[in-house]
Amino acid sequence: KQEVTQIPAALSVPEGENLVLNCSFTDSAIYNLQWFRQDPGKGLTSLLLIQSSQREQTSGRLNASLDKSSGRSTLYIAASQPGDSATYLCAVRFLYSGGGADGLTFGKGTHLIIQP
Amino acid sequence: ETGVTQSPTHLIKTRGQQVTLRCSSQSGHNTVSWYQQALGQGPQFIFQYYREEENGRGNFPPRFSGLQFPNYSSELNVNALELDDSALYLCASSLAVGNYNEQFFGPGTRLTVL
Numbered sequence: 001k002q003e004v005t006q007i008p009a010a011l012s013v014p015e016g017e018n019l020v021l022n023c024s025f026t027d028s029a030i031y032n033l034q035w036f037r038q039d040p041g042k043g044l045t046s047l048l049l050i051q052s053s054q055r056e057q058t059s060g061r062l063n064a065s066l067d068k069s070s071g072r073s074t075l076y077i078a079a080s081q082p083g084d085s086a087t088y089l090c091a092v093r094f095l096y097s098g099g100g101a102d103g104l105t106f107g108k109g110t111h112l113i114i115q116p
Numbered sequence: 117e118t119g120v121t122q123s124p125t126h127l128i129k130t131r132g133q134q135v136t137l138r139c140s141s142q143s144g145h146n147t148v149s150w151y152q153q154a155l156g157q158g159p160q161f162i163f164q165y166y167r168e169e170e171n172g173r174g175n176f177p178p179r180f181s182g183l184q185f186p187n188y189s190s191e192l193n194v195n196a197l198e199l200d201d202s203a204l205y206l207c208a209s210s211l212a213v214g215n216y217n218e219q220f221f222g223p224g225t226r227l228t229v230l
Contacts, residue, residue, distance in 0.1 A: 103161030
């Protein structure tokens with residue numbers, strides 16, 4: 001079964017720290033991996049998408065890496081701010097998902113709190 | 117450019133009823149996907165529509181059905197509602213070009229089944 005796991009489930013750090021969120025997936029045959037942010041009770045905001053042929057993507061203070069062979073991705077957040085507090089979700093589009101076609105497989109997310 | 121919109125924002129139904137949720141895709145997008153997100157969980161893929169045809173389905177029973185219209189908007193229909201259907205229903209649109217398919221999500225519809 002294709003699964004996505006995120007560690008840690010929750011994280012609380014003081015403002016200004018750099019931090020890393022982890023994502024692992026069970027099958028290295030993927031099209032791409034996408035990181036999302038979700039505020040409480042809201043929809044998902046796309047942060048970064050990494051194609052299977054890429055190693056990393058950067059947007060502002062965010063950097064996402066992809067190691068397809070080991071089935072891992074990390075999201076690095078530099079100089080964290082209270083406004084970064086949210087749940088961060090990792091989602092993978094697997095190559096062979098049976099009847100799932102282009103559906104994304106999500107992890108359960110990392111709930112991040114940045115303390116002022 | 118208009119983003120993905122969904123209606124209604126909240127809905128309360130009773131067990132056994134039927135519900136229809138609506139989604140307007142982002143301008144220029146040709147593919148719509150629906151996801152169910154239970155409290156404290158990641159979203160789960162329900163199905164995807166491309167050019168008005170179902171293009172893949174997750175592990176959901178047939179009472180979950182959908183439609184995509186010529187303007188690429190979409191509906192999710194759920195029959196014979198069960199208590200476990202209570203969740204946030206998310207719609208995502210994308211422009212499928214080869215293997216590139218970045219999905220953009222709407223704000224969701226919160227469904228409560230009593």
